Amino acid sequence: MRLDQNQKKLCEEIKYSFVNADLLEQALVHSSLKSRGHLNNQRMEFLGDRILGFVISDYLFKAYPNWREGTLALNLNSLVCREACAEIAEKIELGKSLIMGKSESKYGGRTKKAILADAMEALIAAIYLDSNMNTVSNVLVTLWKAKLNNLSEVELDPKTMLQHWVQARGMGLPQYIDMKRDGLDHEPIFYVEVRIGNGLSAIGKEKSKRSAQQIAAKDLLIQLEKEI
Template sequence: MARRKPDLDALLDKLGYRFEKPELLERALTHVSAPGAGGQSYQRLEFLGDRVLGLSIAEMLYAAFSDAPEGELSRRLAELVRRETCAEVAIAWDVGPYVKLGAGEAHSGERRNLTILADVCEAIIGAVFIDGGYAAAKELVERSFGGLLNAPRRALRDPKSALQEWAQGKGLPTPIYAVVEQTGPDHAPRFRIVVKVKGVENEFGTGTSKRIAEQAAARGLLLREGVWTEEEHGVA
């Protein structure tokens, strides 16, 4: 029995946008594997939507973080336009049932494939841009990504990199890490690491690998010195 075609009205309600040219949304939902897709898959719209998304997010960040330096804005931008974030937005839109796939892809569960969901997210943004212009596309991005501006999925910087940047900014030598103690059996070791920064009290971290322990030590020092805050960079 053929799969029932889902009602696009529910998707349009979640997008908060009505198309003058509905065929653009149809194309944005069409994977290259779909029967008869040919040159009418979402790939070109995805290319365009990726650029529209980047500009929209950049504008939002520029307005929201008026005191942030360029480096922080760049890191926030990269976090918000990454595949996983776009897929998260597509899941919130519930686009999966609407994506047109080839029979093999449909049966193998590709409607839940994060890469496809992320691609469709960008393609829809591109479709709205063509249909309604940049203002309409930016409004869609603001509605869908705005709540994520202050809730990054990952730390904007790993602690070791952040600590090294902080030390360099103060004219200090590169932080030094050393193993203080290793406990546990060979198959499940636990490390205690000290990080040393000239002129600053040492900090310690523990973990199941040297890397994890080093990151914990660096995070602890950054939090203790007030470079990072618990709200944004505390241990989850």
């Protein structure tokens, strides 16, 4: 594959030159380009998302040894969410290099945040497959430098953290459902379930509804961390 001017500029922006340009091409192919069959960036999105999560987690863990788990998780979520990926993609003008169907391009596909976020993750995977984890880590830390220099040590409660997580991904607010009440009248135990838009849920139980909600939110955040 021979790179066009936009793709050459993209490589300059990310400060990385591909050994195998075919990997870059696949990362740039949107699924709307039907003529290329299965050669699009969807599988790369999957891999790139996991690589980004690992690299940023590793960076935060080493850079902030005194931060508690909740603070690390909150900052991680803000750094790897789709909005963050789309913002970086816009900064490096990734949309100009995308290879997509004429209709998608005509109706603004090159500036759609969802498409840009997916392509950014695919690009991350392409760099990794073309090199190694150390190289892609260096590229990501450089691209995310401004965001990494603007982190907060404020630790929020689980309910607030969960709300931030879902809102950053365009989901509706978490739903808290009172399930049942057990125990004696003077020592009740409340069961509360929390649900979010991607179908995941968790149940918390405690001596007050508020505490049960916090426990449910914390358990769901633990599930979500495993998904990142």
